[in-house]
Amino acid sequence: MSGHQEYSFFGAVEKSFDKAAKFTNWDPGILEQIKQCNSVYRMHFPVKIGDQIEVIKAYRVQHSHHKTPCKGGIRFATAVNLDEVMALAALMTYKCAIVNVPFGGAKGGISIDPKKYTAYELEKITRRYTHELIKKNFIGPGTDVPAPDYGTGEREMAWILDTYMSMKPGEVDALGCVTGKPVTQGGVRGRREATGLGVFYGIREVCNMTDVMQRLGLDLGIEGKTVVIQGLGNVGYHASKFFREGGAKVIAIAEYEGAIMNPDGLNEEEVFEHRKKTGSILNFPGALNLAQSNDALELDCEILIPAALENVINGENAPRIKARVIGEAANGPLTPEADEVFAAKGTLVVPDMYLNAGGVTVSYFEWLKNLSHVRYGRLEKRFTENQNKNILNQIENLTGKKVADNHKIMIEHGPDEVDLVYSGLEETMISATREIMDCWKRNPSIPDMRTAAYVVAINKVATSYEELGIFP
Ligand code: GLU
Secondary structure: OOOOOOOOHHHHHHHHHHHHHOOOOOOHHHHHHHHOOOEEEEEEEEEEEOOEEEEEEEEEEEOOOOOOOEEEEEEEOOOOOHHHHHHHHHHHHHHHHHOOOOOEEEEEEEOOOHHHOOHHHHHHHHHHHHHHHHHOOOOEOOOEEEEEOOOOOHHHHHHHHHHHHHHOOOOOOHHHHOOOOOHHHOOOOOOOOHHHHHHHHHHHHHHOOHHHHHHHOOOOOOOOOEEEEEOOOHHHHHHHHHHHHOOOEEEEEEEOOEEEEOOOOOOHHHHHHHHHHHOOOOOOOOOEEEOOHHHHHHOOOOEEEEOOOOOOEOOOOHHHOOOOEEEOOOOOOEOHHHHHHHHHHOOEEEOHHHHOOHHHHHHHHHHHHHHHOOOOOOOOHHHHHHHHHHHHHHHHHHHOOOOOHHHHHHHHOOOOHHHHHHHHHHHHHHHHHHHHHHHHHHOOOOOOHHHHHHHHHHHHHHHHHHHHOOOO
């Protein structure tokens, strides 16, 4: 999945920021402060791998402290570099502002290929990285809270938590030092699928907007829409699942080794199992192989979801892309040139920093759960069920009619943790979509949805700076 890098990634984020800043009235000093990365920590540390000492290069960048803690994932990949971590940290600030998650943006990364190490070696690297963060006060429930990102998951978060807890015995809120943890280690139900689900909620909301669909020449609603997904990692897999369950048709899925296509629709679970068994997405029964992974991006479809890495859609391939809606599930999959091509073509680009905010939104719910030391729904589930039962009994007594058993189960059901997390996420994504679209409508000279999203984010962060006051 190569894309050629035409810009520094942080430069591209700055460029998008500047484009949007013109539609605001903030003091240039405040705008400059928002743009900069407040704290940048680059580290080298030695880890013994076999009988060799390897020097590992890693980063943590806190982009903004206008709200604390800072928040953002940790990525393990050879391509990790300072420019990338800075860009991703900045995107986290804007992302959190858009979905009203009260955190500043951060990001971390270790420049390694996780596939080259055993689980034991990865654990050593992760624990040592956590130590380095602790030493410099770059981690903690009130300062900076990491989470999973590309190349990391629940397992790594559990190692981070364990290292933190062993260094900070008795810290009552220690569980909140990292999110995306396994549910047994203080995680929250629904976090694993949160980003993919948020992508689905966001795109569904856009598809439910009459004026937007008319402008794009598409039918209203998500049902029956053709979707192409690039990347079958955690985000791509869950996005595929929720699109399929929501009535859309996932006609192609792309991975490193190539892509597969079936106009009748693909089931992500079966594709995932096939890849696990054969080591490749290709030769999936009933599907057509596309030898070049990137060919999938150019297929005839209504919705394209790049859910892999940055810069995969650029000035070179954008003119050939036929989708009418592009949902950026990954961070930074489009370059600024691609944005310009799509603005001219009238293709709707639903931007990353809002569309993939489901992950951090549910991380926020996890953090709240950790600070409150109680599972969501524990206090109200039984109470709600009893209340619903009483209401149903009253209705049955007064009308003399019986409610069917299957309806009864549905109506009586009190909320479990996962129900509350999903509904909190749904509400967040729907309101954020509306807020961005309203901003765009109020100012029709804004060229695209990304710029509108930046305007919303800049206004919120700048207001916060203004209310905080700047130190004399
Ligand atoms: N890595 C995810 C992102 O880029 C999640 C961050 C978080 O949960 O803090 O949004």
